[in-house]
Amino acid sequence: MTLRHFLTTQDYSRAEIDALLEQAAAFKRSPRGQQLAGKSVALMFFNPSMRTRTSFELGAFHMGGHAIVLAPGKDAWPIEFEVGTVMDGDTEEHIAEVARVLSRYVDLIAVRAFPKFQDWSVDREDNVIKAFAKYATVPVINMETITHPCQELAHAMALKEHLGNLQNKKYVLTWTYHPKPLNTAVANSALLIATKMGMDVTLLCPTPDYVLDERYMEFGYQNAKENGGSLKVSHNIEEAYRGADVVYAKSWGALPFFGRWEQEKPTREANKHFIVDEAKMALTNNGLFSHCLPLRRNVKATDAVMDSPACIAIDEAENRLHVQKAVMASLIGQR
Amino acid sequence: MTLRHFLTTQDYSRAEIDALLEQAAAFKRSPRGQQLAGKSVALMFFNPSMRTRTSFELGAFHMGGHAIVLAPGKDAWPIEFEVGTVMDGDTEEHIAEVARVLSRYVDLIAVRAFPKFQDWSVDREDNVIKAFAKYATVPVINMETITHPCQELAHAMALKEHLGNLQNKKYVLTWTYHPKPLNTAVANSALLIATKMGMDVTLLCPTPDYVLDERYMEFGYQNAKENGGSLKVSHNIEEAYRGADVVYAKSWGALPFFGRWEQEKPTREANKHFIVDEAKMALTNNGLFSHCLPLRRNVKATDAVMDSPACIAIDEAENRLHVQKAVMASLIGQR
């Protein structure tokens, strides 16, 4: 029997995603259980976190389990991920040992490992979490690498709570400005889950340079086809927003400039007007607004939008707790 | 129904304070319970901690609950507290989202946020914890900002254990030297609780510059009046110590020099003789000595005083655990 991980929603069928969302809804109605009684999960944070850490740690506690929070390179030893290296540099320990030892201690391993932002051809291989999955003998959960599947589930759950059936709802994923070039993970993930739920998806971004990695674009087109939705790219703000049922905002760095961010800066700064504001939201079909958080107010979205009833970002954040409990309970269940 | 927080003891009547102290004494006799069964508290540390973090985390555990420890800006995202800001600087997330999201996850939020020590007119507004209280939909607990109400309760509890009735006991709050200009929080708090318990309180400090903020002096005079005690300021060491039942030591920076600490340094250094030693303690009425800890030995108090039977600082520290359990149980009870 193959060990099942939760690395990307693409490894899960639509029916399996729907089942996870139903279990999450059950956890929201009735939060306490014993699904993880006496069990434990290691949370490996290569990058900072507030929501993710809190919701995983609490999720384990709610189900009778315990989360161990580890920050390699900060309060734990720096880890080597390459195979065959002569480890005479900074790393003190190989992922083979880390993953095998952790697998002896805990029942689940969750990993947050952002890109290093120097070479996309390297970062897009997602080597850190793949190495955990390769060597671990317990299930591995993605807490955000180059996709963010837990956020996807929380997002879909919030949309379903507010809209009911999502089939062919008009969904806009809009790029926004941010002073730093950010990870494409949540944008990739928004594409994946919106198309998987059969929505009519528009990826709105300033120029073709901001289109996402072809792997995720391909998955999007394929998901749309399989689930009766659609996917298109637009650079026209008004056209994209008009009639939208959902606006999901995210900033990300343009992949062709990956690692040469100074050269991307002028384009990014020329497009601050992509901010989500009341004028744009007025073009929608009384649309919902959401964001994965953290969000810089008045940079990515205005105070007025954030504080409006249309904003469901807090609901989405809450749902992280419920969906992650569903994921953990489901993965533990297979053992 | 208004949500009740625990931001300062001034929001609590003498009868409510007495009730919390009684509940704390009950926890000391019988530490385990289920008052927080399945519940959780987020501990937000903007500054370091040993006692506070340990006692809150254990307190939650003793009552069947779970504490999440977060350090914004270190292992969580840096937070914006101003309203309406265009967040294109260092902060990644607004307190409105942080407090609302945490309120969906946990049942209590506790906050440690020291002053920034640059502008007292800003720091005295206590904006960080006030912003948590404004946006949170769960009770907020002060783990030390510009007052330290949990320390107040632990201090009062220790004094009652050793002295019984505190009414009109002679209480000296003495300034001491410390190489750095420290927070006035515990000094403010000592004034508040000592006057609230009806003691005859002397604030002993080197010069009028070391008198505390007028807000807390006013609260002190008002508390003294309402509870049959008194409050006076003295710069005379011998006079202040003579006949004292309690000596409580604390160092703090002089408010008129706030943010211009180099100019305060000569005065501070000229008053190293405020150290609590055996000669001074010999002037008291067989008085107790205490301190909130951490304490620099032989700077604020001598080894001889710290190691004498008069020193009840360890008891006071222990009581942090018991009073905080009373506070958490009481706040959870209202929901």
Add this chain to the structure above:
Amino acid sequence: MTLRHFLTTQDYSRAEIDALLEQAAAFKRSPRGQQLAGKSVALMFFNPSMRTRTSFELGAFHMGGHAIVLAPGKDAWPIEFEVGTVMDGDTEEHIAEVARVLSRYVDLIAVRAFPKFQDWSVDREDNVIKAFAKYATVPVINMETITHPCQELAHAMALKEHLGNLQNKKYVLTWTYHPKPLNTAVANSALLIATKMGMDVTLLCPTPDYVLDERYMEFGYQNAKENGGSLKVSHNIEEAYRGADVVYAKSWGALPFFGRWEQEKPTREANKHFIVDEAKMALTNNGLFSHCLPLRRNVKATDAVMDSPACIAIDEAENRLHVQKAVMASLIGQR
């Protein structure tokens, strides 16, 4: 009745060590219990950790208890260990208060405090953990200082699992290269436990400068005598490996160069060939290989050795969990 700590295995008789190993084996078969129900342990990390922290935290959880993780000087106040100091430097709090206060909160205190690597005559006094043991009123556990007794138990347990009776098994502790001069703790500990188990022990190192501190050599000779084994030093790789049942690798800095590490560097670098590889392992009696981890692959041991069936380092790491539960349960039991 004297309070019993777990500072070094030298304080424990062979029979007591055997009893702890039996209890650990029982925990391995049946991990959950209530031996620490409602109890707590403070884990004081003056240095980083992955295995130690995870295994102690989980161990407490498995037995119904709770671990508090503290990092003094990072997320808690820096601590003074000298007696009588005028604390006007960097330290904010004396160990006398830290240990006494923690003893009021928790039921066990575990301490990791590596040497400072400047003056071995200071470091060999092990003042940090000794100060905890002096002032604490609860049992203190060594999580690695200048010895690593928890690792010793885990190591002995893994060897017994694979070899059965260890009496007069041929055991080689080999020095290996590492780019930095490391702590002798695990090397000292390997000597102590291997001789205590009655094995025939060879300490293999490049030159007499790498022989361990006389205190641990003496303990080794004494243990060997009492338990029917032997201890010798060798600088001949082939001779040492030939016929070995166990090869245990560790790198450490040569004590005569302590604090003058630049002068040791040429010798260290001239001995990279001490790496554990297949050729050397082929000389053994189908010997086992182990290491305490973290291990730099292809520096201390080759990939081929690490990935061979002879390598029991992962088993040894797993056993940390079981032996530490035995230690905690045993120390709690005395109270």
